[in-house]
Amino acid sequence: MTNFAVLPPRLVLDPLLRDWLLEDLGRGDRTTSGLLAPDATSATARWIAKAPGLIAGLPVAARVFQLLNQKISFVALTTEGARCEPGQLVAKIEGSLDALLSGERLALNLVMRLSGIATLTNLYVQTIADFPAQLVDTRKTTLRDNF
Template sequence: MPTPIPSPLILDKLLHDWLLEDIGRGDRTTDCLFPVESPVTKAYWIIKEEGVIAGLPIAEKVFQLLETNIKWQNLASEGEKLTQNTKIMEIEGKMKTLLTGERLALNLVMRLSGIATMARKYVEAIQDYPAKLVDTRKTTPGLRILEKYASGVGGAINHRMGLDDGIMIKDNHIQAVGSITKAIKLIRKTMPYPLSIEIETTNLQEVQEAILNQADIIMLDNMAVEDMKKAVSLIRQENPLIKIEASGNVTLVNIQNIAETGVDYISTSATITRSSWLDISMRFDR
């Protein structure tokens, strides 16, 4: 199922602000080259390394904000894995538009494609297991909605977009009030319907306490694989309706071992924090 791009109500303002950041009082170089009118021309983008494409519809919007009648044709689909030197899109518009919008548009697609590429690697590593890959809130400030979009394009599932998306009781929350039991009881008094409660646990004793307090989701945080197996067995036996999430120091080396424990979800920030930009360039037709 295709990942929907963010709402124009959110996206257009972000793109407008980022264009303003880059252009400022004007594109001095391009404005001097074309002080009045610029010719209509064609260009294309090419990826210079293998990777998963993400962000082309967003890049199109960048150019549309600069020129409403720009012509754009995608030569690749969002989430498509492509080989080096593949054309991914063609564009036709004023030379001035293409030169001024190039950097922001490319920056976004390079960044988002890098995330999608990394996410795909993690998803493919556990494709033979029931566990699903989930991202986290460890994102670049101001870019979360797009970085999580790219994570979804790569095949991951979005965890909370923000603190208002759900209740997750973490170690510092537990420490702040004294215990898992007290934290859950306090939250249940005022939590909005129909939010669920996820609780972070680090050992089997905390897992048992979370089960007794009827948590909806139990996170096994930074547990050894053998302890995860014991925790999964305990939770399935006591309450099979509880969802189980594994988290903490997840890598491509150990993710299969984690999936083998039988957890429902594996969450990691690596798809975003450990990804690199995919190398993409714009070239003009000759």
């Protein structure tokens, strides 16, 4: 079986991410905007796994940052569906500090949620591996009907 991520088209994904960013940031990240001018300072963020499991959602997280600033560099240091261990470097994000700070909460929440789902699903698959059963989804989600 091949591991690969199937993302919804940007036409579907981008409005969801924009809505979530608007919900999270409201009228703006007041702390960040109070301390930093837009694009004034560059920084590097490193995401490190805190728990064992399967990683999922890195392309979605990258898109969160790209919506905030197209110059952000998001480098996934593991592949979708790969097992990660505590302390493992998962991603490196470089660019405007204000964009990194504004997008990190949504991006991290999405990756943690999607990785949790992938990890638990993998546990179910392993549990039924020796039985004449197949795990299938219902196409119902906790996000929105079309994602």
